[in-house]
Amino acid sequence: MIPTCFLLITIASGALEAFKSGNDLYLAGNYQGAIAAYESAVAESSQTAEIFYNMGNAYYKLGDKPRAILYYEKSLSLSPRSMDARSNLKRAKDELTLTDEEKLLVSESFRGTPVVNRFTLDESSIIFFWAYIPFTLFLFLTVSFQGKWRQRLTAGSVLLLFITLILGFLLLMRYLDSRNKYGILLVQRIELREGPENTAPPAATSFGGLKARLSESLDAHGETWHKVELPNGQTGWVKDSSLGII
Amino acid sequence: MTRIGKIVGVFAIILICASLSAGDEPLLTAKVDKTALSPDDSLTLTVTITTEGTSLSGEPEIPPLEDFEIMNTYQSTNFSMLPGQVSMVRIISLVLKPRKTGALTIPAIKFKFKGKEWSTSPISVNVSAGGAPAAPTLPRTTQGLPQKGPSLPPSENITRDPFIEAVLNKTTCYVNESIIYTFRLYSKRTTWADTNLIPPSFKGFIVEEPPGNKSSRFVAIGDEPYHLEEVQYLLIPVSQGRFEIEPAKFSYLTDFFFGDRNTIKTKALEVSVLPLPDEAKPQGFSGAVGNFSATATMEKKPARVDEPLGLSVSIIGDGNLKPVAGLELPKIANTRVYPSKITEARTPELNVRKVFEYLLIPEKEGSLSIEPICLSFFDPGKGSFSRSCTQPIAFIAEASGKTGTRGGVSGPTAPDIQPISLKMDIPLRHPMSRNTFLILLFSPWILIVSVPAFRSIRILIDKDGEKAQKRRAMTEFRKGLKALSRADIAPKEFFSEAHKLLSYYMERRLGLKAGGMTHEELLRRLSELGCRENALSLLKNFLVRSDAVRFSTAELRDEDRGKTISGLLSLISELDRLP
Numbered sequence: 001m002i003p004t005c006f007l008l009i010t011i012a013s014g015a016l017e018a019f020k021s022g023n024d025l026y027l028a029g030n031y032q033g034a035i036a037a038y039e040s041a042v043a044e045s046s047q048t049a050e051i052f053y054n055m056g057n058a059y060y061k062l063g064d065k066p067r068a069i070l071y072y073e074k075s076l077s078l079s080p081r082s083m084d085a086r087s088n089l090k091r092a093k094d095e096l097t098l099t100d101e102e103k104l105l106v107s108e109s110f111r112g113t114p115v116v117n118r119f120t121l122d123e124s125s126i127i128f129f130w131a132y133i134p135f136t137l138f139l140f141l142t143v144s145f146q147g148k149w150r151q152r153l154t155a156g157s158v159l160l161l162f163i164t165l166i167l168g169f170l171l172l173m174r175y176l177d178s179r180n181k182y183g184i185l186l187v188q189r190i191e192l193r194e195g196p197e198n199t200a201p202p203a204a205t206s207f208g209g210l211k212a213r214l215s216e217s218l219d220a221h222g223e224t225w226h227k228v229e230l231p232n233g234q235t236g237w238v239k240d241s242s243l244g245i246i
Numbered sequence: 247m248t249r250i251g252k253i254v255g256v257f258a259i260i261l262i263c264a265s266l267s268a269g270d271e272p273l274l275t276a277k278v279d280k281t282a283l284s285p286d287d288s289l290t291l292t293v294t295i296t297t298e299g300t301s302l303s304g305e306p307e308i309p310p311l312e313d314f315e316i317m318n319t320y321q322s323t324n325f326s327m328l329p330g331q332v333s334m335v336r337i338i339s340l341v342l343k344p345r346k347t348g349a350l351t352i353p354a355i356k357f358k359f360k361g362k363e364w365s366t367s368p369i370s371v372n373v374s375a376g377g378a379p380a381a382p383t384l385p386r387t388t389q390g391l392p393q394k395g396p397s398l399p400p401s402e403n404i405t406r407d408p409f410i411e412a413v414l415n416k417t418t419c420y421v422n423e424s425i426i427y428t429f430r431l432y433s434k435r436t437t438w439a440d441t442n443l444i445p446p447s448f449k450g451f452i453v454e455e456p457p458g459n460k461s462s463r464f465v466a467i468g469d470e471p472y473h474l475e476e477v478q479y480l481l482i483p484v485s486q487g488r489f490e491i492e493p494a495k496f497s498y499l500t501d502f503f504f505g506d507r508n509t510i511k512t513k514a515l516e517v518s519v520l521p522l523p524d525e526a527k528p529q530g531f532s533g534a535v536g537n538f539s540a541t542a543t544m545e546k547k548p549a550r551v552d553e554p555l556g557l558s559v560s561i562i563g564d565g566n567l568k569p570v571a572g573l574e575l576p577k578i579a580n581t582r583v584y585p586s587k588i589t590e591a592r593t594p595e596l597n598v599r600k601v602f603e604y605l606l607i608p609e610k611e612g613s614l615s616i617e618p619i620c621l622s623f624f625d626p627g628k629g630s631f632s633r634s635c636t637q638p639i640a641f642i643a644e645a646s647g648k649t650g651t652r653g654g655v656s657g658p659t660a661p662d663i664q665p666i667s668l669k670m671d672i673p674l675r676h677p678m679s680r681n682t683f684l685i686l687l688f689s690p691w692i693l694i695v696s697v698p699a700f701r702s703i704r705i706l707i708d709k710d711g712e713k714a715q716k717r718r719a720m721t722e723f724r725k726g727l728k729a730l731s732r733a734d735i736a737p738k739e740f741f742s743e744a745h746k747l748l749s750y751y752m753e754r755r756l757g758l759k760a761g762g763m764t765h766e767e768l769l770r771r772l773s774e775l776g777c778r779e780n781a782l783s784l785l786k787n788f789l790v791r792s793d794a795v796r797f798s799t800a801e802l803r804d805e806d807r808g809k810t811i812s813g814l815l816s817l818i819s820e821l822d823r824l825p
């Protein structure tokens with residue numbers, strides 16, 4: 001345990017230095033340099049919502065909105081209630097040069113289950129854990145007591161069971177959602193292919209900044225290809241370089 | 247380590263270090279061991295080429311020596327390494343015999359290095375039949391000698407080779423003032439084996455070794471060229487008082503292979519450190535001691551609202567700026583100021599330069615100004631406090647360059663995105679693993695299922711408790727009966743105790759309260775419980791006999807007591823079979 005903590009602290013200090021250096025460069029207007037510094041912080045095995053958020057800002061400043069969206073999404077996956085990240089994500093999405101139909105597609109793409117998507121899987125699990133503890137306690141007391149108290153405790157247990165079941169269902173939803181992998185299309189205009197190769201016929205046309213669900217990944221012809229599903233249900237293959245995985 | 251091992255080690259270190267350094271201007275010397283000799287005598291002409299580093303290529307051009315016959319030639323190449331300094335020395339020695347008498351001349355010797363040419367002066371030699379001895383000729387060196395050197399060391403040192411000295415640029419200074427301690431090694435040759443410089447401990451001082459504090463050059467002392475190695479330390483006294491700096495030591499091998507180790511040392515030095523005066527100390531005194539000047543420069547780009555602009559404040563001078571942790575920036579209206587970076591460096595001249603960088607973000611359009619930024623310091627030259635300020639800076643902040651453009655149509659000025667996060671929370675644990683998550687997800691259901699299980703176990707435990715109680719009743723009865731058989735008591739008491747034991751047993755084992763029943767009732771209940779006839783008969787006999795003894799004066803013989811006990815044991819065995 002102690003060596004693990006030590007390792008984490010050691011990693012943390014290196015990442016913190018890189019993070020601060022990235023911030024200095026960002027504030028000085030050197031956004032490329034800031035991105036490089038943030039990437040080195042990520043390479044220090046320290047992936048935090050703040051680093052991804054700042055990377056999103058740096059890409060935004062460079063005008064690379066799809067990558068900005070990717071990093072805001074990454075930040076939100078670690079800190080879903082970050083208002084700044086949500087605000088900047090919305091801003092970046094709004095500033096994509098798209099048709100009204102495409103904008104609608106972007107704004108509604110894979111938003112996850114409402115309420116549940118405001119919590120990380122860890123947070124959801126902890127909430128659920130603390131909810132079932134009183135329920136279990138009530139249940140034990142119900143078994144142990146007799147008479148009038150038993151009736152009261154049974155009523156309490158039923159109520160808590162109801163709450164626990166709802167939370168359990170939401171947790172399960174969150175878990176199932178977390179099993180899905182998503183990515184952001186990074187190329188301004190992109191053709192999805194029917195197969196994992198450049199010569200495969202086009203399956204659909206899409207655009208940078210759109211969130212897509214990954215269903216399959218494989219290495220073909222020396223390149224990594226991902227099969228994605230677009231919010232409108234269309235599927236196709238894209239190259240790894242054209243997709244940023246959240 | 248053996249001597250050979252040491253030598254090999256020294257060479258290895260020399261070669262490694264040598265490979266890292268680059269060559270410099272060479273020193274070319276030519277000298278003769280005697281300038282007056284007889285026709286039968288010979289002289290040695292020694293040509294030495296010394297370069298810093300290792301890039302010594304080419305050979306010196308020795309012109310035809312028509313007046314001399316070359317008897318022999320020796321050549322050698324050596325490395326010399328002082329701490330941080332590598333030299334390469336090529337020595338060519340010619341043993342010359344004059345062909346004639348009179349004033350002979352050894353012509354100038356030339357050497358080409360890195361496209362430049364160096365040459366020595368011609369050397370005159372007097373060859374006479376008498377062969378009068380003469381004082382050795384001073385080496386004549388025309389290239390590579392420095393124009394300026396340190397003040398000459400005391401003359402008593404000149405006779406020794408090598409010799410060292412340590413000097414301070416000041417012997418009286420103030421607390422926090424930086425002074426320079428210089429160690430110098432003078433030697434006629436550059437080749438010393440296995441050298442070791444042990445500087446003083448500098449107690450009472452903070453010691454800095456500024457970059458480039460080691461240097462070497464050639465200096466002329468009298469007519470002799472000396473190779474001078476110099477090491478400088480910057481000393482900062484931390485408290486007032488009188489301090490002694492103990493001697494620095496330098497040790498070396500007198501010869502590469504078979505020389506002895508020799509150690510020489512400098513004189514001890516004394517420094518008086520004065521306190522900074524308390525009077526007239528300015529408010530916000532930074533602690534800097536020296537003589538400094540402050541300059542401020544703005545980043546050369548248009549200032550715009552909500553866009554960062556760099557401001558650098560440089561403090562440059564001679565002294566110690568270590569205590570200055572930051573500058574007091576005057577309030578800049580309508581501008582957010584963020585301290586960005588502080589860097590401190592020493593120049594080769596040991597001046598200090600500390601740069602404080604700030605990021606300014608104008609909040610409003612219009613003219614903005616930065617008032618002079620000042621640093622208070624103590625000037626030891628004047629012996630008083632002083633202050634250096636930057637020039638005021640004025641600039642105009644323009645409207646933000648960002649406009650909300652969509653589809654090529656200019657729109658109104660859009661607010662900037664939310665600023666970056668300046669703080670980061672490092673997660674001290676990894677995210678929950680899938681297995682942990684699944685355990686957490688299913689653990690409540692496991693607990694819920696465990697409640698009925700808990701209940702069943704409890705019932706089971708209760709049942710076990712009944713059994714245990716029955717077993718305990720049997721054990722206690724047997725123990726009691728055994729004690730009774732050994733006790734020397736009257737028959738009445740014997741039967742009374744035996745009766746109690748039986749009643750206790752029946753209550754615990756069978757739940758029958760024998761004390762409140764008649765004999766008939768008891769026998770009937772036992773019969774209902776399935777008790778066999780022989781057991782009932784035994785019980786009946788015991789009860790009758792017990793009553794007889796307890797309520798009459800009949801005597802009880804020992805064999806009767808034994809029979810009663812064995813009868814009771816048989817009875818209990820029978821009763822224990824009952825459910």
